[in-house]
Amino acid sequence: MTTFQSRLLEFVRSDLLRRSDIAIDENTYLFDDGLIDSLKILQLIAFVEIETGQTIPDRDVVMSNFRTVRTIAQRFGSASPDG
Amino acid sequence: MTSSADFVTLGDGRALLRGTTARLVRWFDDRFLQMAREDGAVECRFPATIAGDVLTRAGYFDAHPGGATGLGGGAASYWLPPAVCYHAYAMLAGTLLGAPIKLTASQTCFREADRAALTSDRLWEFTMREAIFIGPRDWVSRERTRWAERTDAFARDLRLSGSRLPAADPFFAAVGRGRHLIQQLKGLKEELRMAVGGDSVAVASFNLHESFFGSRFDITLQEGIAAHSGCVAFGLERWALAFIDQHGSAAADALVGA
Numbered sequence: 444m445t446t447f448q449s450r451l452l453e454f455v456r457s458d459l460l461r462r463s464d465i466a467i468d469e470n471t472y473l474f475d476d477g478l479i480d481s482l483k484i485l486q487l488i489a490f491v492e493i494e495t496g497q498t499i500p501d502r503d504v505v506m507s508n509f510r511t512v513r514t515i516a517q518r519f520g521s522a523s524p525d526g
Numbered sequence: 527m528t529s530s531a532d533f534v535t536l537g538d539g540r541a542l543l544r545g546t547t548a549r550l551v552r553w554f555d556d557r558f559l560q561m562a563r564e565d566g567a568v569e570c571r572f573p574a575t576i577a578g579d580v581l582t583r584a585g586y587f588d589a590h591p592g593g594a595t596g597l598g599g600g601a602a603s604y605w606l607p608p609a610v611c612y613h614a615y616a617m618l619a620g621t622l623l624g625a626p627i628k629l630t631a632s633q634t635c636f637r638e639a640d641r642a643a644l645t646s647d648r649l650w651e652f653t654m655r656e657a658i659f660i661g662p663r664d665w666v667s668r669e670r671t672r673w674a675e676r677t678d679a680f681a682r683d684l685r686l687s688g689s690r691l692p693a694a695d696p697f698f699a700a701v702g703r704g705r706h707l708i709q710q711l712k713g714l715k716e717e718l719r720m721a722v723g724g725d726s727v728a729v730a731s732f733n734l735h736e737s738f739f740g741s742r743f744d745i746t747l748q749e750g751i752a753a754h755s756g757c758v759a760f761g762l763e764r765w766a767l768a769f770i771d772q773h774g775s776a777a778a779d780a781l782v783g784a
Contacts, residue, residue, distance in 0.1 A: 474712055477736060481704030484711070504707045 444469065447494060448516035454490050455512055459483055469513040474506070487515075495519050532775075533767065539641040539650025541763065546775060549782040550766040551653060555632055558655045558760050561676060562630035567657055570631040572613035575604040580616040583742050589695075589702045595638045595650075606636035610656040611739075611757045618660065619743040623753055626661025628669070632762070646767060647727045653762040659755065660740070662747060666756040667734060673758045674732045677718060684781075686772055688720035693731065712736075720768040729764045733757050 444452075448469060456467050460478060465471070473479050479487065487509075488499055499519065508518040532547035543551060563569065581587060581594060586608065595606040607613070614629050632655035641650040659669040674690060681688055693716060694709040695702075709715045714736070717728040733756055739745070740752035747753050770778050 474708075479708075481702075481708050483704075484707050485704045488707075501703075501707060501710070504711055506711050506713070509711055 445516060445520055447520040448512060450494060451490070451516055451520075452512045455487070459486060459490075467512075469516075470511050472510060473512070474510070491515060491519050533646050533763075533770075535646045535649075541646055541649055541651075543763070543766075546778045546782060547766055547770065550769060550778050551762045553782045554760070554762050554765040555653070555655050557680070558657075559630060559632070561680070562628070562657045565628060565657070567628040567630040570614070570617075570629050572607075572610065572617075572631050572633055574607075574633065576607045576612055577616075578603050578605055580612055581605055581608075583619075584612050584615060584739060585742065586612070589705055591702075593638055595636045595641070607633060608637055609635055609759065610654050611658045611755075611759075614658045614660070615739045615743040615745065615755070618745050620745075622746050622748070623661065624748065626659065626665050629658045629660075631656060631658075647722050647725060647764060649763065652764075655760045655762060656757050658757045660745060660753050663736075663754040666754040670732050670734055670756045670758065674716060674718075677730055677732075677758070677760075681718065681720075684769065686720055686768055688718050688729065688768070690716050690718045690732075693717040693728070720764075720772070722764065722767045722771045727764050727768070728761065729768055730758065730760045733759070 452467070452469055455473070460467060460483075462478075465478070473487075484504070488504065492499055497519065503518075507514070509515055532543060532545045534542040534544075536542060559569065575597060578596075586594065590608070594608045597604045597606065610631050610633055613631070618627070632653060634651060635654045636651050638650070640648050657673060659666045678690060692710065692713055694706045695715065712734075714734045716732045718730040718732075719726045720729050735755045735757075737752040737754050739755045745753045745755075766778075769781070
């Protein structure tokens with residue numbers, strides 16, 4: 444697991460979702476059953492933008508890029524300074 | 527596209543229709559009503575205005591600040607409806623559904639942002655026919671797909687060319703951007719777009735709301751969970767414009783039996 448992916452997973456677990464009833468790993472579908480709502484998606488994008496130093500245009504916010512922590516890291520992590 | 531002889535835009539987001547164009551709007555509404563009734567939808571006739579507390583409960587003002595037109599000065603308690611289906615959730619608020627519910631209604635709707643519109647395909651005041659589905663998640667999702675396919679077939683029968691595409695509402699606030707992105711991400715909205723005067727305009731939208739309105743209006747299923755909802759919305763003036771634009775007035779006359 445890359446550094447970026449680890450940090451993203453930790454952010455999703457500890458800050459974004461903070462739910463003890465669901466075990467979240469890098470393959471958990473983030474958008475099932477309303478886990479991530481309209482405010483949390485913005486926090487998630489902001490985290491990825493800050494961590495990777497790149498701006499994510501709205502057109503890139505699609506399921507193939509955001510389904511899981513792993514897919515987010517694969518799509519956006521390559522530009523990460525430490526990822 | 528601006529005005530034709532039978533479709534007169536008044537320059538303030540309103541339009542005046544007459545003759546074949548007026549009959550065409552009624553013809554399309556009759557067809558969509560018939561589709562809904564054949565599908566078992568209960569026909570409703572909702573009030574011409576909507577209470578502010580209903581729009582507040584629906585989260586409308588958070589997602590679309592400045593999107594609705596209020597009546598009177600100051601804190602208006604009644605508003606002109608920005609869409610039909612808010613009435614349906616208010617009507618069912620606090621109910622436990624024994625079975626899925628399908629409703630249909632049409633009414634004049636108002637979008638404040640289009641008040642100064644100068645073109646006939648984007649109006650402050652327009653007519654919307656909706657079919658609304660409230661029930662379990664999978665059922666609502668299947669209904670939306672079925673209605674999208676029926677609408678595609680209906681347009682094909684009329685030789686109206688268009689395409690159905692993923693879409694998201696144009697929101698304005700920060701929270702609206704989040705909702706816009708969620709819609710885009712989860713495929714919650716599709717639009718059927720048709721050529722009108724060289725532009726592409728949405729003539730219908732096919733929407734899933736997940737349990738957003740079910741939760742907010744306390745509409746529950748037997749299992750004790752919030753109902754899901756979805757709706758299909760038809761912009762009737764746009765169907766008329768698309769037909770006349772693609773086939774001409776003579777074909778429109780023939781269609782409505784003028």
